[in-house]
Amino acid sequence: MLLRMKFTQQRRVRLAQGLWLMSWMAVLCGAFIFTLGIYLKIELLRRAEVMDNTEIHVVPNILMMVGLASIGTNWVAGRVCQDSLDATRFPRWKVLLLAWFAVAALLCCLLVAVVVLSYALQGHLEESLKVGLRNGIRFYKDTDVPGRCFQKETIDRLQMEFRCCGNSNFKDWFEVQWVSNRYLDYTSKDVKDRIRSNVDGRYLLDGVPFSCCNPASPRPCLQYHLTDNSAHYNYEYQSEDLNLYPRGCRQALIDYYMGLMNSTGPVHLSYLWSFEINLRYLQTAVEGAMALEDPEGDSDGYLLEKGVKETFEEVKANVLNMLKFGQIDPTAASEDADTDNAKETPAS
Structure with missing residues (x-):
């Protein structure tokens, strides 16, 4: 197990309470990011007369999307934390948590994309302002x-x-x-x-x-x-x-827009990563206690059930199996064709 830790009942309760509070703070952060995206969009539209293109609008669009998704995912996380200490209600979240971690990972990728795009599009923003301000003057x-x-x-x-x-x-x-x-x-x-x-x-x-x-x-x-x-x-x-x-x-204007685009992305990204790690510990610790049929006993929490390399190979194999799903095996198809031909050939 990767980074295994021992959790008592009291420690699980404190972790669940702390994560519940963090989840609602993350909801507020998501609302702030969504509002920031709207504000940046409005600011870009206000300055349209001194800008020559609209490529930079992709950044506020992603911010609004990430903000809405963050509100939804962190609200779900709050419900998970609330039900984590109830042995009758927590099992229903087990399958949904896999999807939650996938969505959270996607949000992290989108936040990284926002930071990368803001720097990648800085040249386009500068050229756009250069032409737009020249025409405005x-x-x-x-x-x-x-x-x-x-x-x-x-x-x-x-x-x-x-x-x-x-x-x-x-x-x-x-x-x-x-x-x-x-x-x-x-x-x-x-x-x-x-x-x-x-x-x-x-x-x-x-x-x-x-x-x-x-x-x-x-x-x-x-x-x-x-x-x-x-x-x-x-x-x-x-x-x-x-x-x-x-x-x-x-x-x-470049300093202003770059400051807006990069003001919350890294902070929210680090906050989301820490939240995911602690929620993973809570999930595995609660599932371990339920597996031992002792909800009040000690249990182990971990990030990965296997090592990094073994987990990567397992995920890779699962992805390849999913990609192969529904494809026709040419060997099996040729064997079926030979069988059909043998049946149609009359006996001598």
Whole structure:
């Protein structure tokens, strides 16, 4: 037996009570994971305007599925723990526990898949945000264009909420015209000069929108002429804190989403593994006491009835037998055909 332990009646009772409490805590954790999946899904849909694809949605979908399955399996585990000390009620769970362990193992695999996918899709998420934020900044000024009327509000709220500026940094705003033409005075010499100096005829500024300003800065925010040292008193472009958010919104959103996706997966995974191990001890200890026909006597609890290698070989043989079930044995089929031919051949 693998990792065999001796259990008295009092120790079995304490283990059952502790696992019952853990099962209901796990139900709450499952509800939290399900809620987290819904929240992440909503957040991704909210930021759809600054994202270019939806591949990352597979992560919240798995989280919601794992959360619901965790609620169901841990509720069942709580009932098992409650009935484990009743000799008349526990035997009905014996077959169901095998399915429970299989579902719990599947949940562990799905939680591992969530963690792996979140890292595997990080590149897709970054590229999606890169393209989406680039388009969002480019369409920032199009408040009169149908379909883009709320783009300015979306970008402004995003920069203020995540304390970020631009795609990679604040200099991204220097490369686009973010002031609408309806607010430009074309009779002004400065406006004409700026438009003529650009090949595409755009009004470019070395400035940023107000939403890039950091309200915690002690100095009034510098929005315009950010590369001109003479435009501001006691100001040096290379060394001065520009009173803007230094981090780009792409990195801010990546950190936010990765934090959400990886916040509970490893914790819930370790909790589920410890719960499975202790429930296995409780199951084998109770079954051992029932086999000895002494519910109040001592019994042995273990994880595996045989060694790891022997258990693996047994499971492998069972799986192969299940795969062979229903298949036609070619040797048996040829023997049956020979028998039928012999019966049909007339005697000489």
